[in-house]
Amino acid sequence: MTNYQGKAWKVGNDVDTDLIIAAKYLNDASDENMREHCLENVIEDFANVISPGDILVAGKNFGCGSSREHAPIAIKAAGISVVVAKSFARIFYRNAINIGLPIVTAPDAVDEIDHGDELKIDVDTGELVNVTKGKTYKTEVFPEFIKEIIAKGNLLNYVKGQVK
Amino acid sequence: MGMTMTEKILAAHAGLESVKPGDLISAKTDIVLSNDITGPVAIREFRKLETEKVFDKDKVVMVPDHFAPNKDIQSAQQCKELREFAMEQNLTHYFEVGRMGVEHCLLPEQGIVGPGQLIIGADSHTCTYGALGAFSTGVGSTDVAAAMATGETWFRVPESIKVIVKNKPKDPWVSGKDVILYLIGKIGVDGARYQALEFTGEGLQYISMDGRQTIANMAIEAGAKNGIFPVDNLTKEYIKDRFKGEYTVYESDPDAVYSMEVEIDLAELTPQVAFPHLPSNTKSIYDIKEDIVIDQSVIGSCTNGRFEDMEIAANILKGKKVAPHVRLIVIPGTQEVYKECVKKGIVDIVIDAGGVFSTPTCGPCLGGYMGILAKGERAISTTNRNFVGRMGHVESEVYLSNPAIAAASAITGKISSPEEVK
Numbered sequence: 001m002t003n004y005q006g007k008a009w010k011v012g013n014d015v016d017t018d019l020i021i022a023a024k025y026l027n028d029a030s031d032e033n034m035r036e037h038c039l040e041n042v043i044e045d046f047a048n049v050i051s052p053g054d055i056l057v058a059g060k061n062f063g064c065g066s067s068r069e070h071a072p073i074a075i076k077a078a079g080i081s082v083v084v085a086k087s088f089a090r091i092f093y094r095n096a097i098n099i100g101l102p103i104v105t106a107p108d109a110v111d112e113i114d115h116g117d118e119l120k121i122d123v124d125t126g127e128l129v130n131v132t133k134g135k136t137y138k139t140e141v142f143p144e145f146i147k148e149i150i151a152k153g154n155l156l157n158y159v160k161g162q163v164k
Numbered sequence: 165m166g167m168t169m170t171e172k173i174l175a176a177h178a179g180l181e182s183v184k185p186g187d188l189i190s191a192k193t194d195i196v197l198s199n200d201i202t203g204p205v206a207i208r209e210f211r212k213l214e215t216e217k218v219f220d221k222d223k224v225v226m227v228p229d230h231f232a233p234n235k236d237i238q239s240a241q242q243c244k245e246l247r248e249f250a251m252e253q254n255l256t257h258y259f260e261v262g263r264m265g266v267e268h269c270l271l272p273e274q275g276i277v278g279p280g281q282l283i284i285g286a287d288s289h290t291c292t293y294g295a296l297g298a299f300s301t302g303v304g305s306t307d308v309a310a311a312m313a314t315g316e317t318w319f320r321v322p323e324s325i326k327v328i329v330k331n332k333p334k335d336p337w338v339s340g341k342d343v344i345l346y347l348i349g350k351i352g353v354d355g356a357r358y359q360a361l362e363f364t365g366e367g368l369q370y371i372s373m374d375g376r377q378t379i380a381n382m383a384i385e386a387g388a389k390n391g392i393f394p395v396d397n398l399t400k401e402y403i404k405d406r407f408k409g410e411y412t413v414y415e416s417d418p419d420a421v422y423s424m425e426v427e428i429d430l431a432e433l434t435p436q437v438a439f440p441h442l443p444s445n446t447k448s449i450y451d452i453k454e455d456i457v458i459d460q461s462v463i464g465s466c467t468n469g470r471f472e473d474m475e476i477a478a479n480i481l482k483g484k485k486v487a488p489h490v491r492l493i494v495i496p497g498t499q500e501v502y503k504e505c506v507k508k509g510i511v512d513i514v515i516d517a518g519g520v521f522s523t524p525t526c527g528p529c530l531g532g533y534m535g536i537l538a539k540g541e542r543a544i545s546t547t548n549r550n551f552v553g554r555m556g557h558v559e560s561e562v563y564l565s566n567p568a569i570a571a572a573s574a575i576t577g578k579i580s581s582p583e584e585v586k
Contacts, residue, residue, distance in 0.1 A: 014353055014442060018551045023530040026201045027231055027238035041558045061354040064387060065549060066530070067288040069205055069304035090358050090389055091288055095304035145188050145318070156212055159310040 002124035013059035017066040034074035052079035063092025098155035106139040166417025170360040173299040197285030200228040209309035219315035225257040227267040235533040265498025268292040268466035275406030295376035297395035323423040324360040329367035331431035340375025341566035345436035349446030357387035374472035438564035460543040461574035468546035469497025478510040480571040487577030492519030
């Protein structure tokens with residue numbers, strides 16, 4: 001699946017992995033624990049106020065800091081379908097692709113998205129539609145190699161065929 | 165077209181004559197590292213693959229250091245999972261409590277990493293080993309799981325930024341930490357995003373191997389994929405009795421292409437402090453006019469837990485007392501550093517000053533344990549991140565500095581230059 005639709009939740013620039021999921025919760029990597037504390041100091045009670053399928057919209061350098069894969073896992077477990085940002089920190093970018101959390105780099109679209117806007121995104125073609133504002137954007141398309149990982153669902157499925 | 169060190173190491177590990185920025189490659193890994201936070205997640209993913217053994221038991225390294233010695237029952241479970249996997253796989257380099265250290269202090273010290281290698285680790289500060297002339301970068305647990313099985317991983321070849329370090333420091337308190345804090349302040353927390361930070365220039369001769377590890381360690385704080393240093397006499401001297409086996413020295417070609425050049429003049433550089441809540445919020449210590457009262461001073465971590473750091477702090481603390489309202493927590497990076505501190509009387513100096521001298525652990529750096537901040541509390545710390553809530557309560561504050569400033573501040577009770585306690 002490469003098409004997503006949901007309501008936008010906006011966060012700022014340089015949202016780091018400690019804000020996404022604080023280290024004090026990393027002694028229990030269960031989806032439930034990750035979900036419960038995801039972004040809790042950014043948007044109050046985040047996991048419970050969003051609806052499954054909603055879209056997280058961030059500024060620049062989203063996910064900077066730690067290599068903890070718990071960060072994209074927490075966002076996915078909270079029910080977010082896709083993350084749109086002006087730019088992503090490098091390890092978060094890898095981790096999101098590797099665990100199968102769709103991400104979209106869209107520097108132009110982010111500024112014009114307001115909290116609560118209805119968005120439609122096709123990760124495969126890179127088309128992002130702000131339904132509320134009636135505007136369409138072309139976003140960065142992934143290289144073929146990364147599309148293959150996305151098509152397989154995650155890195156593990158992609159690697160499975162290669163293990164001796 | 166010439167290649168940078170980073171490009172040469174990546175090409176060699178991908179079995180290619182040459183690579184250029186933007187290329188997607190599959191490369192062989194020399195070391196695959198994880199810890200008690202990221203390891204269990206990697207192990208669970210590894211179990212999903214149709215393989216029983218890791219690709220090479222000498223090249224998969226596991227270190228329980230973040231919440232170890234076990235901070236609570238859940239952490240104990242995670243450490244147990246790491247230990248059982250290490251035993252089952254008969255890993256050569258698994259470091260139990262009592263032998264372990266903060267992973268990025270431990271691996272160079274134990275000679276597990278060396279020049280020309282390609283290293284990945286499920287810890288963002290894996291970029292530390294670039295100080296030895298290796299390509300080394302942080303990845304996630306799933307990347308580690310895949311590499312533990314296949315011995316390979318994928319990369320996009322990064323552009324390189326050339327950081328030219330020139331002249332000799334004039335300020336006696338300037339160290340590697342100040343070079344990297346200054347650089348992050350200059351280019352920002354995403355100034356080197358997806359890129360390699362290559363350090364070069366005649367000024368490097370004045371930066372010790374411990375200082376270089378501090379610099380490479382915080383390359384990630386500028387968003388970099390890796391930090392890397394040329395291999396010189398200091399490097400060779402450092403690895404002489406540590407690194408076993410052959411190694412390859414790669415040098416950047418004179419016509420290698422860089423996306424940007426930045427100059428750092430050591431003669432002009434002053435000790436730096438990064439204010440909350442980003443490592444790029446830097447100021448010279450001499451430009452801080454207000455009193456910033458602290459509750460805690462932390463000296464240690466993968467950034468500044470090496471012997472030189474301990475020694476610098478001890479020289480300032482010697483014969484002095486920690487301010488009554490301050491907790492000083494000193495954490496050596498490894499058991500070897502710890503023993504050296506015992507031998508040189510550094511443990512006595514810290515305890516006599518009224519400070520704590522701890523066993524190695526990442527502990528308070530990431531708000532794990534061993535020095536968590538309460539609401540409204542403030543710490544000066546030699547660690548690497550001052551994000552919101554990093555060391556404890558969401559309304560606590562962390563200021564980052566070198567060990568000299570952290571030690572001086574513990575004495576005065578406010579953020580201070582070492583000049584104030586001389």
